[in-house]
Amino acid sequence: MQKRPYGNTGEQLSIIGFGGILVMDTQPAEASALVAEAVDRGINYFDVAPTYGNAEECLGPALEPYRQQVFLACKTTQRKGEEARQELHRSLQRLRTDHFDLYQLHGMTSQEDFEVATGPGGALEVIVKAQQEGLVRHIGFSAHSAEIALALLDHFPFASVLFPLNWSNYFNANFGPQVVDKAREKGAARLALKGMAYGRLAQGAQKRYAKCWYEPIDQPELASLALRFTLSQSITAAIPPGEPPLFRLAMDIADRFAPLSEAEIGALKQQAQASTPLFRLQSAA
Numbered sequence: 001m002q003k004r005p006y007g008n009t010g011e012q013l014s015i016i017g018f019g020g021i022l023v024m025d026t027q028p029a030e031a032s033a034l035v036a037e038a039v040d041r042g043i044n045y046f047d048v049a050p051t052y053g054n055a056e057e058c059l060g061p062a063l064e065p066y067r068q069q070v071f072l073a074c075k076t077t078q079r080k081g082e083e084a085r086q087e088l089h090r091s092l093q094r095l096r097t098d099h100f101d102l103y104q105l106h107g108m109t110s111q112e113d114f115e116v117a118t119g120p121g122g123a124l125e126v127i128v129k130a131q132q133e134g135l136v137r138h139i140g141f142s143a144h145s146a147e148i149a150l151a152l153l154d155h156f157p158f159a160s161v162l163f164p165l166n167w168s169n170y171f172n173a174n175f176g177p178q179v180v181d182k183a184r185e186k187g188a189a190r191l192a193l194k195g196m197a198y199g200r201l202a203q204g205a206q207k208r209y210a211k212c213w214y215e216p217i218d219q220p221e222l223a224s225l226a227l228r229f230t231l232s233q234s235i236t237a238a239i240p241p242g243e244p245p246l247f248r249l250a251m252d253i254a255d256r257f258a259p260l261s262e263a264e265i266g267a268l269k270q271q272a273q274a275s276t277p278l279f280r281l282q283s284a285a
Contacts, residue, residue, distance in 0.1 A: 001042030020048025021242030075106030084123035195230030
């Protein structure tokens with residue numbers, strides 16, 4: 001599988017990442033098989049968080065045989081320092097590792113998130129100290145707000161931003177390009193979420209995939225266009241939906257990745273007319 005530079009760090013990550021939610025609620029043998037399959041396919045970027053149910057407990061033993069050959073990212077939803085420190089150490093224990101290659105402020109959305117996490121006694125202070133202690137190699141964040149992502153990129157030299165970069169968001173809401181541009185300007189790597197999302201679930205609609213709160217794309221042709229759109233942006237890697245069939249579809253698409261043609265972009269824009277973006281700019285809400 002193709003690999004791309006993770007910013008200016010010298011790291012090379014597979015263009016598809018393994019989202020830890022894939023192994024949530026699995027038995028040990030199933031988790032081990034999923035991780036082994038991913039590694040065999042060339043995946044070296046793994047991402048997990050304490051908020052993904054029991055994903056950390058399931059991923060830790062399955063990933064342990066490969067730990068030295070992969071790039072492991074984790075996150076904290078805590079905004080205050082002491083709570084973030086406790087969560088970091090709990091995650092290290094569950095994942096059976098002595099360090100994370102990337103540790104991220106998770107789901108930064110509101111101004112309060114920003115002020116508490118980056119203020120005195122906040123989570124960012126603790127993560128910086130953990131980096132100095134060798135518990136964390138690189139510091140990043142994930143966000144679902146373009147405005148907060150831009151503020152964070154201006155505030156601190158983060159190694160990366162994990163952000164929804166999605167065809168429907170781009171075409172229907174202009175949501176995403178400004179974060180990519182700012183991150184590039186600041187030298188932060190771009191990691192993508194929701195590349196294979198179609199849009200919001202229709203009101204009253206039943207979820208077809210238990211681990212997806214949105215409507216994912218499982219039609220191979222449209223999934224290829226959508227994911228290749230995301231991979232055609234100036235990003236390092238994309239994390240597909242946390243369902244094994246969709247993850248395998250994403251790996252197949254990545255194996256034969258080629259940037260979108262103008263005709264394919266036109267077809268995707270036409271498809272976007274029927275989709276509802278997952279996210280919009282707060283200023284336009």
